[in-house]
Structure formats: structure tokens, C-alpha cells
Amino acid sequence: xxxxxxxxxxxxxxxxxKSLSSNSVDAYINDxxxxxxxxxxxxxxxxxxxxxxxxxxxFLMWIYELGMEASTQARILSGLRSFFQYLVLEDVIADxxxxxxxxxxxxxxxxxxxxxxxINKLIDTIDLxxxxxxxxxxxxEMLYGSGLRVSELVNLKLSSIYADVEFMKVIGKGNxxxxxxxxxxxxxxxxxxxxxxxxxxxxKQGNEDIVFLNRRGSQMSRVMVFIIxxxxxxxxxxxxxxSPHTLRHSFATHLVEGGADLRAVQEMLGHESIxxxxxxxxLDRDFxxxxxxxxxxRA
Numbered sequence: 001x002x003x004x005x006x007x008x009x010x011x012x013x014x015x016x017x018k019s020l021s022s023n024s025v026d027a028y029i030n031d032x033x034x035x036x037x038x039x040x041x042x043x044x045x046x047x048x049x050x051x052x053x054x055x056x057x058x059f060l061m062w063i064y065e066l067g068m069e070a071s072t073q074a075r076i077l078s079g080l081r082s083f084f085q086y087l088v089l090e091d092v093i094a095d096x097x098x099x100x101x102x103x104x105x106x107x108x109x110x111x112x113x114x115x116x117x118x119i120n121k122l123i124d125t126i127d128l129x130x131x132x133x134x135x136x137x138x139x140x141e142m143l144y145g146s147g148l149r150v151s152e153l154v155n156l157k158l159s160s161i162y163a164d165v166e167f168m169k170v171i172g173k174g175n176x177x178x179x180x181x182x183x184x185x186x187x188x189x190x191x192x193x194x195x196x197x198x199x200x201x202x203x204k205q206g207n208e209d210i211v212f213l214n215r216r217g218s219q220m221s222r223v224m225v226f227i228i229x230x231x232x233x234x235x236x237x238x239x240x241x242x243s244p245h246t247l248r249h250s251f252a253t254h255l256v257e258g259g260a261d262l263r264a265v266q267e268m269l270g271h272e273s274i275x276x277x278x279x280x281x282x283l284d285r286d287f288x289x290x291x292x293x294x295x296x297x298r299a
Contacts, residue, residue, distance in 0.1 A: 020173075138212070151222060
């Protein structure tokens with residue numbers, strides 16, 4: 001069978017058995033497609049199921065020479081590992097060719113964050129005289145107040161919000177549910193948005209339970225949220241490169257700086273491994289070190 005058959009079957013596996021989002025599925029498939037392009041470009045005359053370790057080493061060198069950063073190379077390699085592990089699972093191949101393949105060395109990059117002052121400046125820039133402004137303030141309060149991913153924000157449902165107990169149910173990566181606390185400010189501005197804006201919109205069929213809607217009554221897109229935040233940052237004079245994820249990083253960083261338990265932060269962020277959350281302890285150490293430099297008489 002040709003490579004396209006196995007890639008198509010792999011897509012179904014990711015979607016149906018692994019319950020990944022369509023964006024994650026597309027990312028994994030794109031990684032495998034890059035390997036297919038390499039096979040075609042190098043005229044190897046083999047199926048993707050005949051790939052060996054040396055082929056993969058040559059592939060990594062190829063994408064390196066194309067100018068891809070080490071982080072991008074590592075992500076592509078991670079996608080290929082998943083694909084070949086699937087082929088082993090399905091008895092299509094006997095051995096995983098990525099098993100002995102070393103990825104590029106990565107420096108651990110700390111995420112960009114905003115200070116509390118910058119967060120307030122960003123939110124205060126919103127024009128509350130418009131319906132979109134009232135909605136946008138509720139969205140930013142949710143992103144920063146609960147550390148949501150942008151995909152979790154745009155997919156949030158009215159039926160998943162329990163304002164009386166200040167919690168909401170969120171569907172995260174891998175279709176996993178978790179309960180996330182809501183700040184009093186989030187609840188306040190969400191209520192204002194619902195009562196003054198959303199309840200008066202003509203809502204398109206299929207979007208009745210979606211919390212945040214565009215002016216046409218349809219679900220907000222991830223790209224639209226990104227554009228809104230970039231525009232607000234520019235108006236607020238914030239020179240950092242920020243995205244919706246920056247608010248999530250800031251949420252976690254400010255919790256850790258304030259002394260929050262790392263396990264509690266892990267639970268709120270929906271991280272499967274505590275190792276992922278531990279990156280914020282590095283941010284916390286930098287904060288503590290800078291505090292000593294700024295305020296200790298012997299620094």
C-alpha cells in the first residue's frame with residue numbers, strides 16, 4: 001500500500017482513538033507530510049513504511065539546512081515518533097526507526113510574561129463603549145483569571161459555567177475535562193457581557209451554547225482572539241510580542257510568585273506532567289533573585 005493510505009489511517013487514529021483536536025491532528029499529519037516531501041525530493045523510491053534510521057538522520061539534516069530552528073526540528077521529530085509508533089502498533093512495521101534517533105539539543109526557553117501592571121494596562125485599554133469591547137474585556141478576564149488556552153476559551157459553553165460556585169468545566173488537550181476556578185472579576189464581566197450584549201444578539205444555529213460570539217452570532221475564532229490581543233497590546237504601548245498564551249503564562253507565573261502550590265497550578269492549567277508546570281519555578285527563581293538585587297543592602 002502507498003504512503004497516503006497509512007497517513008490517512010493515522011489521521012483517523014489520532015482523531016478517533018487519541019481524541020485529539022483537529023488542530024493537533026493537522027499538526028501531526030503535517031509532520032509526516034514533510035517526511036513524504038523529503039522522500040519525493042530526494043527521489044528515494046521507497047514507501048514511508050520503508051524508512052530507516054539513516055533516512056531520518058538525512059531528513060533532520062535536510063530540514064536543518066532549510067533553516068528550521070531546533071525547537072521546530074524537535075517538534076517535527078516528536079510527530080514522526082508518534083507516526084512510527086502507530087505503525088508498530090498496527091503491525092505495519094516491526095521496528096520503530098526513530099527509537100535510536102537523537103533530536104536536536106534544546107535550550108529551555110522560558111515563556112514571555114506580562115507584569116501585573118502590564119496586564120492591567122492591557123485590560124484598561126479596552127473600549128467599553130462598544131459591544132465588542134464589553135465582550136473582549138470578559139474574554140481577557142477569563143484568559144488571565146483562569147489561565148485558559150485560547151482553544152478552551154473559544155469552545156467554552158454556557159452549560160459548563162457554574163458561577164454560583166465560581167467554577168467552570170473546561171475541555172482541554174486530548175479532550176480531557178477539568179474544573180477550573182473562576183475569579184470574581186471574570187464572573188462579574190462575563191455576567192455583564194451576557195446580560196447586556198449576548199442576550200440581545202441573533203445567534204446562528206449551532207452556537208446557542210457557545211459563550212463568546214462574534215458580531216454575526218457565531219463562535220469566535222482563535223485567530224480573532226489573537227488579533228484582538230495584539231491590537232490591544234499595540235494601543236497600550238506594550239512592546240513585548242504577546243498572544244493569548246501570554247496571558248496563560250502570566251496567570252501561572254503570578255500564582256507561583258505569590259506562593260501557590262505547584263500541584264494546584266498544574267491542575268488548573270491542565271498539564272499532564274508536573275514537569276511542564278515546573279518551568280514556572282524557574283521564573284519564580286528569577287523573580288526572587290531580582291528582588292534580592294533590587295532590595296538587599298549587600299546585593
